[in-house]
Amino acid sequence: MLNNMPQIAIAPMLDWTDRHYRYFMRKISKKTILYTEMVVADAIIHGDRDNLLEFNPEEQHIVLQLGGSNPEKLATSARIAVEYGYQEINLNCGCPSDRVQSGKFGACLMKEPELVADCIKAMQEAVSIPVTVKQRIGLDYDYNYDYCAKFVETIATAGCKSFIIHARNAVLKGLSPKDNREIPPLKYDYVYQLKKDFPDLNIMLNGGIKTTTDMINHLELVDGVMLGREAYYNPYLFANFDNQFFTENNPVRTRKEIALDMIPYLENHLAQGHRLHHVTRHMIGLYHGCKKAKLWRQQLTTNIIKSNNIKDYIDLLGIMDE
């Protein structure tokens, strides 16, 4: 682990890690690194930038994940990201979806280490914030540590110092993105070996982490851990992380305190003419594992959607307990 300070991150997840989810998670942990959903470089250059990139300053430390494979466009996007206040850029080399492959980015870039190196170099020259890579350990059914290590080495030579490794292969044909997160076997040994072979690189492990015990075990051997689905389904898992993994010494806040803390944000969201559900849909997992988890989930997915009334949310909190 570099500097003896672990890195804990919540994975970029399309449709899930939007600004509302990130704001909510920031109420639970101040130290966890948050990622945007993947944003395509072309969309940043030609699309509705504010909509794609704006975030609440309270979300920091926040990393923008970019999708793309054109060095110039990625460099332009990186510059724009800095203007918006992002503290780090990450290049997606791990997403296996057909749509992403047809745009020649995501996991299929693992076939082209030199191109990825050019992309990293172009971004690194354009901005002074860190540029990192999120990748798989390999492609299709080819389990080859040397290929994985060579990929990392090539990108590192271009100036990338930090790698997030989803410890599975990506199967480019025949598996859906969902299957690609479940069927290819997890090979944590590859990630541990990368840390041994490249001790000066920052190596963060991702894939299948569900508990603090998992995290502690991995952190013996790598610099950081990134949680995806578990962070979404069970957000309260993060409630004590600032104390447990960092040097904070704060009272652990209850679920209810966190939910109450969201009220000004929800009111502001409503005042802008938006619907409560845009935010509360990300909070469904807050009571995961509690007696009233079902009640919370049902209310957030029925009454709150229908009424769109903050009073119903406050009334619901009145009957929730830990």
Ligand SMILES: Cc1cc2nc3c(=O)[nH]c(=O)nc-3n(C[C@H](O)[C@H](O)[C@H](O)COP(=O)(O)O)c2cc1C
């Ligand atoms: C709904 C969903 C959307 C995802 N979108 C992205 C994405 O935009 N970029 C990316 O690099 N990975 C994406 N992923 C993959 C996650 O970042 C992560 O690598 C994967 O879920 C494995 O981690 P986990 O086992 O902790 O969930 C997505 C995963 C899910 C479940």
